[in-house]
Amino acid sequence: MSDSPAPLADPHLVYDPVAGTGPKDVVILGSTGSIGTQAIDLVLRNPDRFRVTGLSANGGRIALLAEQAHRLRVRTVAVAREDAAEALREALTAQYGTGEPLPEILAGPEAATRLAASDCHTVLNGITGSIGLAPTLAALEAGRTLALANKESLIVGGPLVKALAKPGQIIPVDSEHAALFQALAAGTRADVRKLVVTASGGPFRGRTKAELANVTVQDALAHPTWAMGPVITINSATLVNKGLEVIEAHLLYDIPFDRIEVVVHPQSYVHSMIEFTDGSTIAQATPPDMRGPIAIGLGWPERVPDAAPAFDWSTASTWEFFPLDNDAFPSVNLARHVGELAGTAPAVFNAANEECVEAFRSGALPFNGIMETVTRVVEEHGTPPTGTSLTVPDVLEAETWARARARELTAQTTSAAEARA
Template identity: 50%
Template sequence: MLASAEQSGSVVPVILLGSTGSIGTQAREVIDAHPGRFHVVGVSAGGSSIEVLAEQIVALAPAFVGVARDVREELVVAVRALGGQCPQVFVGEQASVDVVRASVERAGEDYPGLVPVVLNGITGGVGLSSTLAALECGARLALANKESLVVGGALVKNAMRFPGQIVPVDSEHSAIAQALASGVHERGLTSPVVSGRSEVADLVLTASGGPFRGRTREQLRGVRAQQALAHPTWQMGPVVTINSSTLINKGLELIEAHLLFDVAPEHIIATVHPQSIVHSMVTWCDGATTLQASPPDMRLPIALGLTWPERLEGVEKPLTWTAASQWTFEPVDNETFPAVDLARFAVGESATHPAVLNAANEVLVDAFIAGEVPWLAIVDTVSAVVHEHTGVVDPSLDDIVAAQRWADQRARELVRAGQWKDM
């Protein structure tokens, strides 16, 4: 097995996917704060933020760049305007995959014996191909793109080439990984098992509750995108923020936790914690609970994902204990926010139901932001699509792609045909 950078004391070769998004830009802050610790070999982005991408190219000097949109000429001009030269640029739907493969190969030449880290910060199910490519190339995958695991399921797990190859970057799953690591007999990311039985009783996912915590379904009629995008705690991209408002994000995280940690869905609990200080918990078979707490700052799980299991110094300011504070927890209102129960149903039905849930949700979120559907229609319509789906027991990649396409088409049909007067 290749050595980690921690073992060798060398730099960490890094490939940043979704480099101009929320995760990518915060990863850049971590990298800039630790000069000499990281070498960015490749970056990829959607192509909507040319100026940001050009600045990253000049500052980080990656060998490879990928853009989903064909904006190569604009990018070259923007980089030259900053006094730099564009490296090799891949363009198209597979640009991120091309960047992963080329960058991992280059990292092997420049840093023989080290495991490069691919940070997948792409938004949505489109990140699946990049996740699979990173695993198949033997890189360590710092996974912020939960949708690719939700969609890919067993395909993603079967693509892993060594234990602990996937390191979760979502704050909740990073918290669970840290809590599990505190209880394992050999440091790792799997549930502690002693004498053939797991010591884990439950995983507890914390949710901020989003901007609509405490409201009833009736009170949420007619809410607008601007309201749903006003998250009280976290600064995130629009899709993730809308998902937080519906708690679909917590449903996706339940599926992700089930797949990452091999814990049955019925033993994964969600609780509302508006302070967003406790990021998730593990309850053990003896009744003890281990939690991970820190300020709500994504740079900590990003940094840990880049260097796992080593911790970098000074990533964020620790909590202080000299002033009074209060942490509160409350159950999820499943009547107003049925998304968590919907996800639990989906993962229990078949291996393709989670892919359908995610694809339909992406359509509905876009439609809501565009003003085509009301907020209440998001989860209601996703639920309708999920319940219509006929699942596949042991799907191939083609089966998963087909399920996503069907869900996308069916969700669009329901959006066009929708009657939203009472929402």
């Protein structure tokens, strides 16, 4: 962090564009997911501002992907599953009229990466999980503005992403980091005392660790304020999502971990805050709706009118803030630890967590077993070597090991439970 004052509207990775004319050409990665569908809604309501040129999806919702492609008249559609390519072609043919040319189809594990490097202004990376790393790197290397909702790619490949990103090339789309981005404009870098990242507390706010022992998958998916995909929703229940956001905030804004605080705010109205050295705190607040952060990601430096609902200040409301219970939710402190270790440690943390979330969803792990297993995998991984540059193969090797070890430990937990029964 620089000691000299500098406007925080432009931290190292935050967008500082030269405004152009006409609609921005946008590629949306993960178009059939929560972020993607909301981004498309925003685009369709603002055709004078945005034009979608390409879409990518995993391949589980082919009919929706084809409908999106036809409605937006995109040039290219990418699908990660090669076995879904023919079904996609048939779905597109059914959508398009006779004689209408179909969009180009890309298929396979590298399809989203190829699309991320295509000719456009902005790439919105709304993919879930560390598979978003390669598209993130491709978009940056191609010089595209990256609207980043895929936090995992920054977390597992932090040094790789930061080495490629030019000043201002990344705009954060997470609600918390979009909030920090806006609040940071109120001061200078030297004025910042701490970043305050808010958490709803998820569906289990207020419960002790013992009370979490027997919660179900359905309980964990019942998020009180946000509608998200199952993996992110369970990550919000364990507060792993908040731990990842702490690492992301550190990487985006170059603020040390001991100056990034998490506070529980059940209403999810205040998305994050900046505390300045004079005692002032600047908060960014909107009703919980991801279309606002998406609009910041796609539209900045211009704001998109009516992108999301505003508060009705004529109606009384109460906003509450509570300290985080680190005993019941150890994930945030573990994330700080792996963030400070750096190297491949964040990749190990994230990959082990992804495996454990799937094990919980399938009934192979209890809820508390998620973080117990992730903690053990991180401990076994140890301290990454220092003095070496992180590479993509390093990340992939670490993830492969972490996933395999998490599966082994999960199997041991299952066997022990069966023996006790």
